[in-house]
Amino acid sequence: MRTRTSRSVRLLAAVTLYAAALGAVSGCGGSPQSVRSGDTETQARRAQQVAAAWDGSAAAGAWRNGFHPMSDVMHAPPGGLRSKADRQAYEDHSFVLEGELPATAPKGGLVAWSDGRTLTRPLTGAAESYRALAGGARVGGRPHLTVTGARLGGMSVATTRGPAVIPAWLFRLKGYAAPLERAAVTASELPRPPVKGALDVPGFPLGRMVRMSADGRSVTVVALHGVCGKGPAVDVLETRGSVVLSASVKAPAEGGHCTKQGKLQEVTVRLGRSLGDRVLLDVHTGRPVFYRPPHGPSPSWS
Known part of the structure; x- marks a missing residue:
């Protein structure tokens, strides 16, 4: 499916939000790594693994039976x-x-x-x-x-x-x-993922969900890319029970100065059909990409 990058959220010298998650995933000057030829196959295999682990799992059932806000509280x-x-x-x-x-x-x-x-x-x-x-x-x-x-x-x-x-x-x-x-009520705890994280997969983990369209056919998430890249790209694997997002960085042009900076951007992802009660997942962490209300606390993990 297609992705569309909207406004930059913030330019950070050190992107604290992703520091723990990125671990060894680095590239030009310490900024996020761009996906090269052949790496997309690795992402695709990992996406299939994440979808297979979640579809029909107890974690997916807990997600569907919980209270998870998708708009401001x-x-x-x-x-x-x-x-x-x-x-x-x-x-x-x-x-x-x-x-x-x-x-x-x-x-x-x-x-x-x-x-x-x-x-x-x-x-x-x-x-x-x-x-x-x-x-x-x-x-x-x-x-x-x-x-x-x-x-x-x-x-x-x-x-x-x-x-x-x-x-x-x-x-x-x-x-x-x-x-x-x-x-006046608290959100349900996020379920324990049935699959472990795989930070050796090319690309980088996604941030929070920002919004979902009224018809559920598109979601906007926060993505990270380095100043060396041409911007973030998000691939989508849709199954009956889940939607797995794989974020990466568009390869930069050869040459030029590269600094250790990252940029957070909102990326709108188009889906083949409404998200519905399917679980929106990140390929790297294997966890749901949850919505964090701007005027409320982030949900906690079980």
Whole structure:
């Protein structure tokens, strides 16, 4: 399938996100290695191995039966924030509390999908949810949003199993009629992979998933490439139960100066059919390429 590289995310002198995963996978001046002639066959064999290990496995079943958000777990009030200062405060997690928050809450909350399936997940308290919302940052003289209270309600999020309604804390914001919504339930743990990582495979591990199209026919992931290369490329192996992504670097032109730098980019991958409940996997790690909400914690591994 085709891939399309969108905007650069950030240029890093040392790409901390990938340091542990890359290990010995290096190339020009210590930057990610480009895939040469014959290396694509190695990637293809590894992709088949990863797909075979996951398809029909207990790990795949746990993935499909879990709660894995595919959209942000925090929603600004309907209609959006009214000023540039408020929008900046929202992005910076700049909040102050002026009011009381509920001291008690149920221990569990029900995640409900449109097909009737449900799942009970642990419920976070209002105070804990507020601390995650505010991020522990000192506001000082910076623009901020003021929380005056909260109540337990619900919100809709996209998940690997389709749209779901989940419990949410509805935080009242000073100056706004509608509340800010933040998920009150935790995501399921990511299943233990049924296949070990293989970092000797040409290319490099992928980062997180950024977004999925409404029809599930394309996914956008964070990929790494060195300044020596022409950009990242992502090959796709689709099976009935999984989609395996193999990231590599387009070979650079001969000659020229090469520095030890890496660039993170968003790469949009087109699929032959909707991702659905298939597991999106990385060929190098053998693990799911999970979605990390911009205003929520990363899911943990089981």
